[in-house]
Amino acid sequence: MTDSDRQTEEKIFEAATDVFVEKGMDGSRMQDIANHAGINKSLLHYYYRSKDHLFNAVFEKIADEMFRKFAPVFDENLSLDDKIRFFFREHIGFLQRNPRLPAFLLNEINRNPGRVKKLIRNVNVNKFWMMLMEQHPDELAEYRITKELLPQLMITIASISVFPFAARGILETLFENMDIDFDDFLEKRKEFAATFVINALKNNK
Amino acid sequence: MTDSDRQTEEKIFEAATDVFVEKGMDGSRMQDIANHAGINKSLLHYYYRSKDHLFNAVFEKIADEMFRKFAPVFDENLSLDDKIRFFFREHIGFLQRNPRLPAFLLNEINRNPGRVKKLIRNVNVNKFWMMLMEQHPDELAEYRITKELLPQLMITIASISVFPFAARGILETLFENMDIDFDDFLEKRKEFAATFVINALKNNK
DNA sequence: TCTAATTTTGACCAATTGGTTAAACTATAT
DNA sequence: ATATAGTTTAACCAATTGGTCAAAATTAGA
Structure with missing residues (x-):
């Protein structure tokens, strides 16, 4: 073409x-x-x-694309541990292919929060989290993840995945002085993040 | 006055x-x-x-203020666990009093990465991390945190603390629909984050 | 008090900006 | 071929922008 x-x-x-x-x-x-x-x-x-x-x-197309990337986790027929692994692999993978989206979205939303209100109104986040609790009642109970702690957990997971991209400008220059390759760091992060979160949960038994 | x-x-x-x-x-x-x-x-x-x-x-004053907030951790004469608790309490506390700084800094740095290069040149991050490894050789060995994993761990800690502020615009509207108070969420996050990270480390034994 | 230096102001400027408009061009259907 | 509708263009505009400058006001020093 x-x-x-x-x-x-x-x-x-x-x-x-x-x-x-x-x-x-x-x-x-x-x-x-x-x-x-x-x-x-x-x-x-x-x-x-x-x-x-x-x-x-x-903006709306990018935001839609971005939020949509969180959804598949709630469909997949996997154990909670495997869902966590699946999420980090897929989500960090997506951001590797679109490394500028997080910084763009976060900034424009903070600059004009009204914009996101319109988008989020259609997405009932509560519904997704309820789904999670229904899909994994035993595991969540075992890990002592109450309804009150679920937001903390979910946002922690999102933080670990998204933040390195939002802070790309700092991290890349930081890594330069330390002989660390940013792409390599991201590739390894998929596994590290999953293990880290699963360990945190397991030890909460 | x-x-x-x-x-x-x-x-x-x-x-x-x-x-x-x-x-x-x-x-x-x-x-x-x-x-x-x-x-x-x-x-x-x-x-x-x-x-x-x-x-x-x-910009330089704010950036300096911000980076400085990471430093005290490396001085405090505390166990690794207590350092983690200390960091989240102090750092999230600082951001609660300056909630707009993360989004501002991250955005302006991404918009013009050259700006941060000048600032970071003076700060040898490697030195700080070496200090950490010297202060806690036993605990880090016990938790199997190698020199290669240290960046992953440190950035994970920073992610958990900073991201909620960088994503404030989204989270506040998200929470609105769920009857969650953002300030309450942050207050509880100090404890949650520390426990979460410590658990993740402990279980890696 | 008088003078010189510093601080503050309003008027002004050239360049840039998002946006308009009427004319030119193109394709399509009859 | 020719009229019609849709597409593209260059020229233009009013408003805004960062920045300048000379004069006015204030301060400080003798």
């Missing part, structure tokens, strides 16, 4: 995604997006009414 | 801190900072040559 074959609207969306993710909403320029897409700036307004509209389209 | 007593330069710095932390470098306006400080915009350029200079002054 050559560059000119792709539909203009699609080209705009992809260029906008690149620029917005790299520079953020405030740091991005419509002219820059147009250049990236190889088209006239007016076309941005022709297909997407304004910078806000264009940004929202990009 | 009344408003007019405070030195102008100090007033500017404080106003700039507020605005930059809230809106980020790109989203902040010099006029807005001047208004916050209650002074004429030209004074910003009189005391700090440009927006870049002003931002760097603010």
Whole structure:
């Protein structure tokens, strides 16, 4: 598929995604997006009414993609331990392929929390957590994970997976001075994180 | 101390801190900072040559403050377990009093990684980690924390402490729908995080 | 008190920004 | 072929932006 074959609207969306993710909403320029897409700036307004509209389209797609990545865990027919292993492998793997998404999303959400409200309203997180408790009543009881502790546990798991990407800018320069390869660190983290969390749970018996 | 007593330069710095932390470098306006400080915009350029200079002054002070908060752990004459407890109590406590700093720092560093290079060059992180290994050779051996695993462990600890603040915008709206109080969550996290990490280590024996 | 240095101000500027518009171009259907 | 609708472009605009400057106000030193 050559560059000119792709539909203009699609080209705009992809260029906008690149620029917005790299520079953020405030740091991005419509002219820059147009250049990236190889088209006239007016076309941005022709297909997407304004910078806000264009940004929202990009933001919502990325946010949706991101949140969706948490879901499969609740479907998989696995033991709790295997679910944890599955999650870290898949989630860190996804972020390795999209390393800039966490920083972009976290920043834009903090900058404008109202944006995420609209998205989250549709997702009943409670439902997912109830599913977890129904799928693994015995294991959770064994590990003494009460309903009150579940948020702490879930956010701890998310922290361990997402934070290295959100802090990529620091970690990469930190690692430079220590002869550690960031990609290698991430690859090993899939296993380390799973074992770490499972150990923490097991010892809580 | 009344408003007019405070030195102008100090007033500017404080106003700039507020605005930059809230809106980020790109989203902040010099006029807005001047208004916050209650002074004429030209004074910003009189005391700090440009927006870049002003931002760097603010950024470097905050970054320094932030990194400094990781250091006391390496001094305290405590067992490894107590150090972990001490760290989470103090670090989450500090972030509770400065909840916007993590998101601000992480974003600006990702936006311009060169900025942090200058700061980190002075801090030999390796040295701190070596100190840890010298202070607790027995415990680390017992927990099977090798030199290769230490970065994974340290970053996991940082993740658990910092991430909830970086993701504040999401978590607060998430919690809203679940009748969880964010401040209460943070207060309980100090204890939860410490126990969680210590359990993970103990079970690795 | 008078003078010189410092601090503060408002008016101003060039460049950049998101956005508009009318004209030009292209494709499609009759 | 030609009219029509959809697409693309260049020129333009008003508002905003970081920054300058000379004059005014204040302070400090003699």
